[in-house]
Amino acid sequence: MNQPEFTVHTFRSCGTENVAQPELLTRLSQYKGLIFDMDGTLLDTMPAHVESWKQAAEHFGFPFTAQWLHSMGGMPSIKVVGEINRRFGLSLNPHEVSQFKQDAFRLLDNQYQRITLTCDILEQAYGEKKLAVGTGSQRDNALSLLENTGLLAKLDSVITASDVENHKPHPDTFLTACHQIQLKPNECVVFEDTVLGKQAAHAAGMDCFLVTEHGLVFYPLTDETL
Numbered sequence: 673m674n675q676p677e678f679t680v681h682t683f684r685s686c687g688t689e690n691v692a693q694p695e696l697l698t699r700l701s702q703y704k705g706l707i708f709d710m711d712g713t714l715l716d717t718m719p720a721h722v723e724s725w726k727q728a729a730e731h732f733g734f735p736f737t738a739q740w741l742h743s744m745g746g747m748p749s750i751k752v753v754g755e756i757n758r759r760f761g762l763s764l765n766p767h768e769v770s771q772f773k774q775d776a777f778r779l780l781d782n783q784y785q786r787i788t789l790t791c792d793i794l795e796q797a798y799g800e801k802k803l804a805v806g807t808g809s810q811r812d813n814a815l816s817l818l819e820n821t822g823l824l825a826k827l828d829s830v831i832t833a834s835d836v837e838n839h840k841p842h843p844d845t846f847l848t849a850c851h852q853i854q855l856k857p858n859e860c861v862v863f864e865d866t867v868l869g870k871q872a873a874h875a876a877g878m879d880c881f882l883v884t885e886h887g888l889v890f891y892p893l894t895d896e897t898l
Contacts, residue, residue: 843876
């Protein structure tokens with residue numbers, strides 16, 4: 673596994689998290705486009721996802737742990753159901769379970785907030801760089817969340833699970849976003865919060881910043897990741 677080149681730590685000022693480290697600004701200056709994952713990267717939606725999956729587990733009677741769900745971060749719900757079937761030897765209907773989970777998530781409206789660290793980066797780059805979102809969420813959900821949090825109008829492209837056949841860790845989501853904003857992969861950098869997402873970014877030929885509890889960790893594309 674490749675090692676991070678450096679970690680960008682956040683610092684607090686007036687109760688909010690800010691990013692102003694010289695190494696981050698220098699690093700970002702070499703890219704023409706920024707591509708962000710949504711859940712867990714721009715928006716703290718994981719509590720709502722955990723609750724909606726918990727409701728689905730209770731309704732359909734399958735085992736559920738939040739820790740395992742976190743490891744599936746970035747994977748569309750219909751494929752998560754496939755993983756549940758494989759892991760527990762079940763034969764759940766992926767479409768039925770996925771639809772139930774999505775409906776439960778929608779009923780948890782407004783149970784999420786913007787992640788200041790990455791949203792500040794997006795806001796500061798608005799008007800200067802191409803901006804896109806590449807998410808494993810379904811299109812209707814993604815557009816609604818981005819609209820409600822004031823981010824949608826700032827984006828040049830939004831690529832969702834509805835728009836590609838092969839999802840993370842495959843590169844399709846980020847390559848499609850790159851194509852939509854008319855840039856080459858090496859002209860873009862990805863912001864992600866999961867290992868699957870980082871793998872997808874590297875598979876697409878892009879550097880990646882991983883959002884962690886300590887700040888941003890930079891994982892450049894190297895020969896080892898190709």
